[in-house]
Amino acid sequence: MDLRQPLDSRAYLLMLLLCTIWSLQQITLKATAADFSPTLQLALRSGIAALLVWGMMRWRGEQLTVRDGIWKPGIAVGVLFAFEFLLIGKGLQYTSAGHMIVLLYSAPIFAALGLHWKLPSERLAPLQWLGILLAFAGIAVAFLGHGSATSVDMLIGDLLAVGAAMLWAATTVVVRTTRLATLPATQVLFYQLAAAFVLLLPGAWLIGHTTFHMEVPALWAALAFQALAVSFFSYLVWFWLLRFYLASRLGVLSFLSPLLGVVLGAWLLDEPIERHFMIGAAMVLVGIVLVSGHAWLQQALQQRRA
Template sequence: MATRGTRLDWLIFIALGFFWGSSYLFIKIGVDHGLQPWTLIMFRLLIGFVLLASVVGIAREPLPREPRMYGHLFVMGVINITIPFGLITFAEQIPSIGSSLAAVINSAVPLFVIVIAALFLKGETVTINRVVGLAVGFVGVAILVGLDVTNLGSASAVGELALIGATISYAIGNVYAKAHVHGLRPMIPAVFQVFFALLVTGTLAFVTERPLAVAWQPEALLSVVWLGLLGSGLAYLCYFRILQHWGATRTSMVAYLLPVWGIALGALVLSEPIERTTILGAILVITGIALVNSRYGTRPLFARARPPASAEPPAHRTEAGRP
């Protein structure tokens, strides 16, 4: 049952936003200090998996009984972790792509979820607040990216498109989970997605890179440990604690914190310039997310809304792949 939350809940909630929001910073630090993309991802997932698997083992969480479910979790590991992690890490290798830009663009995941769910899930309705929210949010994304159609082959444009691709991949993962991942304790999808993504990224790392020949710089080691223990490990434990106490709807508000932490940390740690377009785009994206989740303007535009199956959708389907 969701509750109003204690001070501890609020502190954990803010910490969760910090762990996920800081991930973009430490990805940038890792690739800037000699780590190749798949190598960085493999090591962070390895650390995160060990932590999550230990918690699941201690808690004796029941494993999926249906073989088909493992197939769905494998797909989730690919589209909700492997692909977006790969695209984000690739993009942040590009000098002109700052960690703050990556954080703000990736915070638009809820907007893409609305679009993809409306296209592919039965019972999803198009409401006034969602249309307005999507319009506002995507204007924000357009301002952030500011693509020059005459120069789409530039490194900056490729990096920005990769970030958008990662955001879309997360959104597809959300919708896929809503359609296929049911009846599991929240920790189970998280640990198996990380496990399957670790298998895939480990294979890619050993085939295309030399992960065992890394000359570890202190900054690179710090980035991997931070991303593994906090971004891919402790963050999930915080997430499930808040989910249990607050419910899915309030817990999803963590999306509002990602661009705030991303911009602040990028400026403070890496001295990334805070552009006016970044602030404006972030404000519009956050406003768009708030509008699509608003209780006002929920009248369907084209059809009657079906009553929701439950008041609190399982939020573990929407956040399992955060960087």
């Protein structure tokens, strides 16, 4: 029996906090990029957060599970996680924080397709297929607006954002379809963070993302925010919410993040809000709600008919 409950005021407030943190992570990376290379920042935050998660595991008497080859999918999700953030770090060099977060949140579409193929229980309903078509059409509309020569760099960045979304989706599929699904969330998170640290450090060097002006206090504050608020606090709170509340409703609320990302990017970074991109983004978000919130929408319709 599923004991998860509908959302209450505590869940709404925590989700608003998490969505704000998730939207600010891209803005922080973009705002500090000139003095603190995004890929290097992502590597260091992953290392710090991995140590914090390891400390929590030790405090709880929890050992990292490596038996029976379970470490193999653990390493796999770590590699996918690392390359996802490598593309994010590189992509922010070309595109805006608003574009990055909206396109990154197309990940549930790719995850739904992967799970449809891998798990019989995750077969897509007709309404979800409509959502996927709408989301892909929205991505096409967002890209079609890149018509001038001055937007070539942004097009590259947007393509890297979609690539990062695919890697995020692949991570979800691996976790759901392997024995990682039986592990505590802290262990899966540790695999991801540790691999990201190990791989992103040389990755930052290879792509020339090694700038870190240590004498600037704001950069240390940015690193603390990324490590403590984003990679440690927000992920653990998200997993905690999934234990007690209905996942479909939490998933729909999580798409406040790209909306907040566009608004905060325009406010804090003076990023332009292009008409074509907003139309495409709206189509993507509606499509994602149809896919991720299908169970919730179906339940709401049944209650309305009753």
